[in-house]
Amino acid sequence: MKIALIGATGFVGTAILEEALRRGHSVTGIVRDIDKLPTNAALTALKADVYDEAQLTEALRGHAAVISAFNAGWSNPNIFADHLRGSKVIQASVKRAGVKRLLVVGGAGSLEVKPGVQLVDIPEFPSAYKEGALAAREALQLLRDERDTQWTFLSPPAMLEPGARTGKYRTGSDQLLMEGNSPAGISVADLAVAVLDEIERPEHVRRRFTVARVGS
Numbered sequence: 001m002k003i004a005l006i007g008a009t010g011f012v013g014t015a016i017l018e019e020a021l022r023r024g025h026s027v028t029g030i031v032r033d034i035d036k037l038p039t040n041a042a043l044t045a046l047k048a049d050v051y052d053e054a055q056l057t058e059a060l061r062g063h064a065a066v067i068s069a070f071n072a073g074w075s076n077p078n079i080f081a082d083h084l085r086g087s088k089v090i091q092a093s094v095k096r097a098g099v100k101r102l103l104v105v106g107g108a109g110s111l112e113v114k115p116g117v118q119l120v121d122i123p124e125f126p127s128a129y130k131e132g133a134l135a136a137r138e139a140l141q142l143l144r145d146e147r148d149t150q151w152t153f154l155s156p157p158a159m160l161e162p163g164a165r166t167g168k169y170r171t172g173s174d175q176l177l178m179e180g181n182s183p184a185g186i187s188v189a190d191l192a193v194a195v196l197d198e199i200e201r202p203e204h205v206r207r208r209f210t211v212a213r214v215g216s
Contacts, residue, residue: 003199004028004063004099006050006070006090009036012105012160012188013069017043019165019192020067023200030059050086053093060097065199066090068104074132083135091142094149102151103199105191108158109133110140111176111210119158119176140208152198153208159185168214169194177212184212 003020007013008029020027021042029037034045048059050070060066068090072082087104094102109120110133119125120133143151157177169190170177177184194211198204 001064001199002026002028002062004030004060004066006030006066006068008069009033010069010071012071012156012191015188015192016067016069016105016195019189019196023196025196028059028063030056051082051089053089053096056089056093057096060093060099063097063099065101065103066094066099067195067199068102070104072132072135074129080131080135083132084138087135087139087142091146091149091151100150101199101202102149103195104139104143104151104153105195106140106153106155106208107133107136108155108160108176108210110137110208111155111158112174113176146206150202150205152202152204152206154191154195154198154204155208155210156191157185157210157212158183160188160191161185163187163189165189165193166213167193169211170214172210172212174208174210177210179212186211186213 003025005027008017009031021040026042028044028046030046030048034047037045046059048055070086072079110118113119140153143153
């Protein structure tokens with residue numbers, strides 16, 4: 001499959017890129033700095049501005065699917081506005097490029113900890129991540145209003161960490177997955193497995209889902 005991967009050099013994007021290449025897909029890595037991408041015969045490095053709709057539209061044309069691991073930067077003082085703006089441009093560019101399948105890796109903040117209460121709204125939610133989490137929640141709502149694109153929004157669990165690839169995970173929907181009395185976690189490598197599984201065998205079209213490690 002020919003896949004466009006936005007944000008291919010970030011923490012999540014790097015893991016997705018490795019998993020996609022491992023499975024034999026042809027990947028276009030869309031990034032700001034192509035020098036950060038590895039050399040691979042199945043990888044095309046493409047520099048594009050995620051805030052430039054015309055440029056991004058051209059970059060996405062001809063792909064079977066788009067995976068967005070876009071992040072406006074946790075240290076960015078304008079993360080809320082920039083993440084939301086970038087998300088809008090990505091969504092519009094996918095449509096203009098004629099790509100039907102879009103998977104967005106979002107945040108855990110919009111997962112419910114109890115009916116009607118989302119993780120980002122509890123007092124204990126870390127302030128350093130709040131603006132980004134609020135922006136990701138708004139981006140999810142934009143997708144829920146989308147009628148043309150076959151979108152999927154994947155929320156990682158509360159704990160997303162480096163770690164080994166087991167190839168296994170469990171899934172949930174809109175509720176935060178737990179490990180006993182604590183929020184569950186997953187390795188970024190296994191999150192990438194879930195991303196590519198969904199691209200290859202779609203089970204959550206026009207829906208959000210979440211994942212966590214097996215046994216947690």
